[in-house]
Amino acid sequence: MRAIEQAFLSSKMLIAVGLAAMALVQTPPSPPECRISQTDEACARARRAAFEARQGLTSIEAEAGTGAEIYRAGFTHGFGGDMPTIAFERRPGESPRVVVYLSPDKQMKAPVPLSDWEAVRRAARFADRELAPDMGSIYPPGMTPPHKVCLHAWSTWIEMANTTTPEGRDVPVRRRGESACGGELTATFAFDLAARAVSLLPDCVLLDRKREPSDVIRLALCGNLDGDRMAAAGLMNQIGVGHADPGQRTTRERAWSAWMGTNADAVLTWPGDERRYRQTGMLRSIGAFLAEKEAEERGFRVNLMKFSGVSGTRVEVSGRIETDSVDGEGRVNGGFFAPFTQVWGWDRAWQEWRLEGWTVEPFQPRT
Incomplete structure (x- = not known):
């Protein structure tokens, strides 16, 4: 759960993300009718389509129709702004690759070794499941458990195309969202994809983890490196x-x-x-x-x-x-x-x- 904890520790660096990638993290307001009915399915589809347009994504349903096998995760930080979307993709006739979507005209890509690809597939088996509540209690009868307060939590979502469930069923589309407050299988999988993406992108892995521990934010900052990106990363660290x-x-x-x-x-x-x-x-x-x-x-x-x-x-x-x-x-x-x-x-x-x-x-x- 270390990656989830990092999301709470990095709020100060979100200021830098907002400055360094203004065009990438701004989130336009929802349509007026959607502010009234946040749970309406039509509004959910509209918000998803708007997010996909901002990041240059193709809908997961359309991706599934191409025969591609895809595992991707998206994030909204605790103050409501978009963060990069991470996708591990294996398209027909192509080897696996990781793609970090920043905007319609900005992506970062790298090949994915077989060991990493298999690790992503294994981790995805239960990523869209909800854990059953823990019926036990460490508190004695009659004692009220303390209230938990969680502020400015990140929201995570995952989408998968053409994957196989643990029961052996082939499913065209799987998706689930989860808050990092008490985040479990879905949030853990999303943040693990971000950590794996950083490790596979040679310029991003150079960014100082002591300065910024969140892998998602490191990917956002890495998107602001151009040209000789290794040299640019070295200066950013300094x-x-x-x-x-x-x-x-x-x-x-x-x-x-x-x-x-x-x-x-x-x-x-x-x-x-x-x-x-x-x-x-x-x-x-x-x-x-x-x-x-x-x-x-x-x-x-x-x-x-x-x-x-x-x-x-x-x-x-x-x-x-x-x-x-x-x-x-x-x-x-x-x-x-x-x-x-x-x-x-x-x-x-x-x-x-x-x-x-x-x-x-x-x-x-x-x-």
Whole structure:
């Protein structure tokens, strides 16, 4: 159940997922009539079709009609957003493969060894079953068991095409959904598919598990690596993703300076400012400038979104700087954002990535 527990421990990183993969995790509201009748079958089909469209999925019924053998799992995180869908597929005339569906034009794929494929098939036998309730009790007669509280639980669902039940029946379509609160066979199978997918995707497995223990979120973040994805993953491990956190130092200037790399030699170009800020050796004008902006601007934050490996020693990062505006009562009411591009290079001497250039575009209103 470790994978299910990880889903509860990773809510902070969901902010990064929302920033780094905004187009992939936004969930449009349900039609008005479906908000009234959440259990209506027509609404369930409509929501399923909308989800499939957002992720570029073909309905499991249509997949079954092609003769493909498919095991797939989907997730909705505890705040209601879509997460990647993981599918283990064996299509007619093709070897097994794992596919991570992120959007209609974004998937990650890898071949699946026979041992993994057989393991998925074995685990799927009872994945759509509900365990019988435990009739025993560890509490003595007359004692009321304590109430269990579960907040912001993930929802999981699984779908299978052309599989065989433990009783030996061939079934075109099997599906079941389950909450991670007390998740049992279905949730366990779904999170196990995510863990197996990470292990088979060589770029995704590089992402630091200590920084992000959830396999589902690691797959979402891995979807934001392009080009030389191994180099991009290495930089993401070093500087993070989402809201940049320079860590703790004696001053914020020193923290930002250390975040840019031990031997950084970088130039920052800021919109509306003719000066070019330099970071090299003891000259820490970029670190000082960022610390100054943090102190002056309400909600100043640096959001790292896309990592593109140009080569094994060069990575470009795109993102946006954001600030908040407040109304007369001190409440956040919009703000501003500015897209930026960073260039990072690999320092062979220090064996780390260092910032080389940072260009910030003009600020725009943010609603």
